[in-house]
Amino acid sequence: MTVEVTTLANGMTVATESMPHLETATLGVWVGAGSRSEAAAEHGISHLLEHMAFKGTTTRSARRIAEEIEAVGGEINAATSVENTCYYARILADDLPLSVDILSDILTRSVFDPEELERECHVVLQEIGAADDAPEDLVFDMLQERAFHDQPIGRPILGTPETVASFRREHLTDYLDRHYLGSRAVVAAAGRVEHDAVVALVEERFAEFSTGTAPEEAFATWTGGEAREIRDLSEAQLTLGFEGRPYASPDHHAAQILATVLGGGMSSRLFQEIREKQGLCYSISAFHWGYRETGLFGIHAATGEGDLDRLMEGVAAEVARTIEAIDEAELGRAKAQLRAGLLMSLESPVSRASQIARQMLIWGRPLTTREILEKIEAVDREQVLRLAGEIFLGSEPTLAMVGPVGGAMGAEAFVERLARRG
Amino acid sequence: MTVEVTTLANGMTVATESMPHLETATLGVWVGAGSRSEAAAEHGISHLLEHMAFKGTTTRSARRIAEEIEAVGGEINAATSVENTCYYARILADDLPLSVDILSDILTRSVFDPEELERECHVVLQEIGAADDAPEDLVFDMLQERAFHDQPIGRPILGTPETVASFRREHLTDYLDRHYLGSRAVVAAAGRVEHDAVVALVEERFAEFSTGTAPEEAFATWTGGEAREIRDLSEAQLTLGFEGRPYASPDHHAAQILATVLGGGMSSRLFQEIREKQGLCYSISAFHWGYRETGLFGIHAATGEGDLDRLMEGVAAEVARTIEAIDEAELGRAKAQLRAGLLMSLESPVSRASQIARQMLIWGRPLTTREILEKIEAVDREQVLRLAGEIFLGSEPTLAMVGPVGGAMGAEAFVERLARRG
Secondary structure, three states: OOEEEEEOOOOOEEEEEEOOOOOEEEEEEEEOOOHHHOOHHHOOHHHHHHHHOOOOEOOOOHHHHHHHHHHOOOEEEEEEOOOOEEEEEEEEHHHHHHHHHHHHHHHHOEOOOHHHHHHHHHHHHHHHHHHHHOHHHHHHHHHHHHHOOOOHHHOOOOOOHHHHHHOOHHHHHHHHHHHOOHHHEEEEEEEOOOHHHHHHHHHHHOOOOOOOOOOOOOOOOOOOEEEEEEOOOOEEEEEEEEEOOOOOOOOHHHHHHHHHHHHOOOOOHHHHHHHHHOOOOOOEEEEEEEOOOOEEEEEEEEEEHHHHHHHHHHHHHHHHHHHHOOOHHHHHHHHHHHHHHHHHHOOOHHHHHHHHHHHHHHHOOOOOHHHHHHHHHHOOHHHHHHHHHHHHHHOOOEEEEEEOOOOOOOHHHHHHHHHHHO | OOEEEEEOOOOOEEEEEEOOOOOEEEEEEEEOOOHHHOOHHHOOHHHHHHHHOOOOEOOOOHHHHHHHHHHOOOEEEEEEOOOOEEEEEEEEHHHHHHHHHHHHHHHHOEOOOHHHHHHHHHHHHHHHHHHHHOHHHHHHHHHHHHHOOOOHHHOOOOOOHHHHHHOOHHHHHHHHHHHOOHHHEEEEEEEOOOHHHHHHHHHHHOOOOOOOOOOOOOOOOOOOEEEEEEOOOOEEEEEEEEEOOOOOOOOHHHHHHHHHHHHOOOOOHHHHHHHHHOOOOOOEEEEEEEOOOOEEEEEEEEEEHHHHHHHHHHHHHHHHHHHHOOOHHHHHHHHHHHHHHHHHHOOOHHHHHHHHHHHHHHHOOOOOHHHHHHHHHHOOHHHHHHHHHHHHHHOOOEEEEEEOOOOOOOHHHHHHHHHHHO
């Protein structure tokens, strides 16, 4: 597997991986701007812009965008995250030129018609409502908000009904001009693609993409704290967060391994102890999300009101135990899981294109599979144990809960349990 | 692409497709029994059995099952549906023998320890609670229940707290003996696999799998009707169902095309009219699920209380318009979407293994991609229009709603709208 990379005159990079045994391809544009790029008055604009990109260009109506890509059986989609926004198409390989044409159209020639904008704001309000109705998703927004309180990186990506309703055409074009820059945009493609052909297409169609320098973004500061919303639900949704590590940190892979050991699969400590041995929940897991200069190490679980205290005691005990000892067998399993997960993801053009794009945005170059595997392999027990101590004892935890959580222990009580055990 | 098939002495079939360019494989066992195979007192037992399969065998504890597969970076998973239950592993290709060994162990040598059973019942109760808290999922359970009222095929797969708490070891072994039979079990594998090697492994490890004849299952009868649950939510979740077609029906592909035209993508009628033109919702879609002797053609949307009536009027208008006319362009788009979706799914070992298994269970043989594409191609406008009339006017609709739906129009009023327009 070899990724070929070309940088265009406007600063955009094109990175492709040819998977010649496939019939299909994924091609997308990843822009290194997302919800954390927003000023306070812009809260939700990255996501609204992503929606509005599909609402008509100087040459295509919204309906024509949808009809053209679906007429060849393609799919076009987009997603906004904290640090990135992506627009991508899954197509049969022969339809690659059309996908580049449409993506360039929506990213450089969108009109943001005021009437369309008003309608789309209403659609996003419904999306906000649906997100609020889904406690299992909502609790993650609450976690992020509390972990990085009152900062762009902590704000829910969708925005609020008030901010979304306040946006006009000029807010969108202004945001677009400032943030959608060649220097922080990557076109990534994987599947049956030829690098030179993709470069030629992108060079022609994205000629108008802005050059310029991206504005500085505020440095995120971990705050920690507690967010609790009492709702009449069957299950309490619970998340617990600790300050994690940046994705480019030398501890990044150790943090992934730590999350895997603690709650990464059926053999993980939380799954075995809390679900299998104590039967206290259906879902429990741990994860690590890296950001540019910080990270979030989290635990998620859901359980009934009557089991909530025992579950939190159990989680505190497992977290404390992880600071004390990790054995070679579980370290080996965690590495094997990360290794196999990586190899499996290489086989899907969608996940491969997305991986390449993120590597380009983070490192400015694609990483080889071999170097990632070597980095995973190089992590040893001492590093994971040291990191566990730093993460679990070094930051004020964040506790976010929604559901029948009126009587649940608070963040301070949790820290006490942790200290007593640790 | 060629699928190789071998039938074993105990009636099991082994079907594999070699994808030699991959490093990984998916191998699983699909059993043609699911929630609709349950007697009333057994409601939820298929799903509980699927959970209990991971709780220990005569040779492996629950923990060892998890540790062994994850030690090689594999993933083992299972899912229960209305007509099938599957258990599958995603592994690096060299670990295929281990996956067969573990799957055969959990499917033929599970012990169903009473203490483990009690704990797992508690876990499933939490799963039921979480499902009840997720209105976007719950509304689909309500739809199925109302569409096939008071019948096994209509009952929620998870069971109820009461039935789940009532199951003992002998209920599980009895259900297993009656339903997990070689004659309705398929081992399917896709990825870097060799047919003969898989057959040899399965032959050896699944020697104890039961032979016998599957019991007759009740014929499902469409009832239709209305289910409405008022909850204090931001969005009303709405589903509408009509009697669909069996998966082996000559109208199966026409039904998929009809669902695609009506609500299968961004260019579909419902998306364009209700979301894009009127801005009434974030998500809206149509789908068709085939079952053995019946089917469910459904529409799902979510919207705020204030927009609910307009949304339902709009859906009635689009449904009525679909009975009257479908143009060649949208027929062509729907076919292209189904064609490309099929070709994309062929590239993933997980979806390929699952496709092959379902084909074996339905047709007793794998279908070639060519014959599926030809069947899709052969559908014409007349067939889709005829089918639209039959589906939308031929059965009593089912309406299921949850959220702020106290003032929403009922199924009868919806039918009136449809008739007035039609």
